[in-house]
Amino acid sequence: MSQTAATEAPPAGALPAHDDVRDDAREGTGGTDAAPAARPVRKPRLFARNAVSFVVLWALMIAVPFVAPNFYVVSLVNLFLIYVILIASLNLVIGFCGQISLGHAGFFGLGAYASGILSAKFGLTPWLGLPAAALAGGLGAFVIGLPALRLHGHYLAMATLGFNAILVVLFNELIPLTGGPNGLLGIEPFALGPIALDTDETVFWLVWIVSLVVMIAIANLVDSRMGRSLRAIGGSERGAASLGIDTYRTKLATFAIAGAMAGIAGSLYAHVNLYVSPETFSVFPSIMLLVMVALGGTGRLWGPIFGAAVFIAVPQVLLDFADLELLLFGLAMLIVLIGFPAGIAGLADGWRRWLK
Amino acid sequence: MSGESIAAATGDILEVAGLSRNFGAIAAVADLSFKVREGEVKAVIGPNGAGKTTLFDMIAGVTAPSSGRITLAGERIERMPAHKRVDRGIGRTFQTLQIFTEMSVLENVVVGHYPRGHSGWVNALLRLPSGLSEERREREHAMALLERVGLADRANDRAGDLSFGDRKLLELMRALATGPRLLLLDEPAAGLSHAGAERMMEIVAELNADGLSVLLVEHNMRMVMNLSHDILVIGNGRFIAEGTPDAVRTNPDVIAAYLGEDEDA
Numbered sequence: 343m344s345q346t347a348a349t350e351a352p353p354a355g356a357l358p359a360h361d362d363v364r365d366d367a368r369e370g371t372g373g374t375d376a377a378p379a380a381r382p383v384r385k386p387r388l389f390a391r392n393a394v395s396f397v398v399l400w401a402l403m404i405a406v407p408f409v410a411p412n413f414y415v416v417s418l419v420n421l422f423l424i425y426v427i428l429i430a431s432l433n434l435v436i437g438f439c440g441q442i443s444l445g446h447a448g449f450f451g452l453g454a455y456a457s458g459i460l461s462a463k464f465g466l467t468p469w470l471g472l473p474a475a476a477l478a479g480g481l482g483a484f485v486i487g488l489p490a491l492r493l494h495g496h497y498l499a500m501a502t503l504g505f506n507a508i509l510v511v512l513f514n515e516l517i518p519l520t521g522g523p524n525g526l527l528g529i530e531p532f533a534l535g536p537i538a539l540d541t542d543e544t545v546f547w548l549v550w551i552v553s554l555v556v557m558i559a560i561a562n563l564v565d566s567r568m569g570r571s572l573r574a575i576g577g578s579e580r581g582a583a584s585l586g587i588d589t590y591r592t593k594l595a596t597f598a599i600a601g602a603m604a605g606i607a608g609s610l611y612a613h614v615n616l617y618v619s620p621e622t623f624s625v626f627p628s629i630m631l632l633v634m635v636a637l638g639g640t641g642r643l644w645g646p647i648f649g650a651a652v653f654i655a656v657p658q659v660l661l662d663f664a665d666l667e668l669l670l671f672g673l674a675m676l677i678v679l680i681g682f683p684a685g686i687a688g689l690a691d692g693w694r695r696w697l698k
Numbered sequence: 699m700s701g702e703s704i705a706a707a708t709g710d711i712l713e714v715a716g717l718s719r720n721f722g723a724i725a726a727v728a729d730l731s732f733k734v735r736e737g738e739v740k741a742v743i744g745p746n747g748a749g750k751t752t753l754f755d756m757i758a759g760v761t762a763p764s765s766g767r768i769t770l771a772g773e774r775i776e777r778m779p780a781h782k783r784v785d786r787g788i789g790r791t792f793q794t795l796q797i798f799t800e801m802s803v804l805e806n807v808v809v810g811h812y813p814r815g816h817s818g819w820v821n822a823l824l825r826l827p828s829g830l831s832e833e834r835r836e837r838e839h840a841m842a843l844l845e846r847v848g849l850a851d852r853a854n855d856r857a858g859d860l861s862f863g864d865r866k867l868l869e870l871m872r873a874l875a876t877g878p879r880l881l882l883l884d885e886p887a888a889g890l891s892h893a894g895a896e897r898m899m900e901i902v903a904e905l906n907a908d909g910l911s912v913l914l915v916e917h918n919m920r921m922v923m924n925l926s927h928d929i930l931v932i933g934n935g936r937f938i939a940e941g942t943p944d945a946v947r948t949n950p951d952v953i954a955a956y957l958g959e960d961e962d963a
């Protein structure tokens with residue numbers, strides 16, 4: 343983004359320490375501006391807010407393969423981590439940037455099919471499938487965002503939903519590539535040299551590190567210049583534009599980054615599950631992801647971890663009552679929206695403050 | 699043309715020529731022409747619905763003019779997107795506050811440094827040192843701005859938790875952080891207590907004394923009369939009068955259209 347024009351404007355003279363933040367070229371030209379802040383300002387942390395607590399949580403999860411009673415529990419944790427990526431990236435769009443998206447599972451699917459097809463049909467290693475999936479998800483989000491992000495509110499929601507529906511049709515109809523409704527078979531697992539990561543316990547390490555990297559990237563982003571600009575849009579798009587933020591481009595970039603992260607989740611999913619089929623990526627999962635963002639805590643970094651935990655745990659508890667599960671999620675959504683819009687992470691914050 | 703009080707040597711920071719905007723059948727702004735000289739405070743006054751906010755929105759780039767020209771420091775800007783106009787030196791506040799309530803007070807002002815920042819998306823995702831040192835400079839500068847209006851103590855509070863008056867000050871400092879040459883203030887004193895309005899007036903006077911040009915929309919006549927070098931009066935989107943505070947105060951058209959009903963506001 344070209345900011346050169348900004349440096350051409352002569353200083354208004356109204357600002358103390360004005361030249362501090364100007365280009366090097368201009369540094370010192372303003373001379374004797376007022377002294378810098380008398381009050382000490384906390385330096386930006388070396389690590390982003392919450393990045394350290396994510397590392398701690400992930401460090402605790404190292405124990406999972408060792409203490410899990412059976413492989414099934416590990417497989418649930420793998421799925422949990424994949425959904426953490428999905429919900430956290432959607433939270434970036436909805437919670438932080440304030441843009442409704444009802445097509446996030448579509449980008450998840452683009453990543454899963456990209457990586458899965460490259461593996462099953464072209465014999466490409468998943469190590470290349472993973473970046474290809476990020477590219478597919480990011481590019482898909484960019485292309486849909488191009489027209490859709492000109493829209494706001496309900497219109498944006500419907501445009502993204504429509505896009506998701508189109509993708510599902512493609513996943514179903516491009517049978518030679520996708521396998522159609524029967525799903526895509528023959529996806530190879532990740533492998534480290536001769537060792538195939540084909541068990542839940544071995545692939546756990548890959549899912550573990552990738553999800554941690556994505557979560558740290560999100561924590562970094564939120565606490566950065568571009569992150570503040572996208573959060574500003576979430577606060578007030580008009581306000582953000584009045585500060586020189588190109589709101590459309592910023593929304594588009596946010597959308598593409600979130601799409602790429604969903605694509606990464608898709609690749610992990612494809613090579614953990616070794617099978618993908620269209621219904622995993624349809625409009626309904628997109629709505630569920632949105633519910634989990636809200637339930638976890640919209641616009642809160644820890645929200646998606648709670649959201650994903652609920653999403654994975656509840657069906658286990660209600661294994662025999664699949665319909666009840668839907669009812670419960672719907673009810674939970676209503677309760678969250680009406681009763682505690684800050685979600686589980688918001689409640690947790692409240693308790694923490696109360697305990698102090 | 700009037701208002702010789704400002705040195706004639708300085709040029710015009712803003713020139714508006716034949717500017718109009720229609721909303722359907724309503725001519726919200728109709729064929730307005732005026733100038734703001736470098737370093738001056740120019741007030742735009744007129745009854746509610748006169749078209750003042752629409753005029754601001756056109757200058758800031760939020761609303762496209764139906765016709766007319768806007769020139770900022772010699773450059774035509776009426777087709778330029780809003781964010782580019784900020785780069786060119788237009789800062790603004792809003793009649794209805796547009797602060798970022800979920801961000802901290804300090805962060806609100808830090809965001810205002812956006813036009814002068816450099817670090818991009820890769821820097822953001824990787825948290826590179828160059829981004830951090832840029833952020834530290836922006837934070838120090840933002841804190842200095844907050845000190846100026848007595849909000850430094852609230853720097854780490856959620857912006858939405860500030861009082862209405864403090865939110866108005868915050869929005870002003872946020873606009874100032876962009877490094878504007880021309881500040882558009884849409885009713886900065888509206889909703890403030892008497893003391894709050896006096897305070898706002900002092901701050902705007904200070905900013906202007908430091909060289910900042912100001913285009914001011916305000917109903918508080920004390921503020922308008924005290925601060926302005928020159929006043930433009932509009933009604934129903936049309937020109938009514940223009941001149942120094944004294945000239946405008948005694949203009950019969952103005953009294954008929956506006957001042958008579960609102961003198962004690």
Ligand SMILES: Nc1ncnc2c1ncn2[C@@H]1O[C@H](COP(=O)(O)OP(=O)(O)O)[C@@H](O)[C@H]1O
Pocket residue numbers: 721724725726744745746747748749750751752753
């Ligand atoms: N977006 C809009 N759509 C339709 N009419 C509008 C819009 N914005 C302003 N108007 C109309 O334009 C006129 C001027 O409004 P405004 O600029 O807000 O006046 P002021 O700020 O002087 O009170 C009013 O009649 C208002 O109803």
Ligand SMILES: [Mg+2]
Pocket residue numbers: 750751752793
């Ligand atoms: Mg108005």
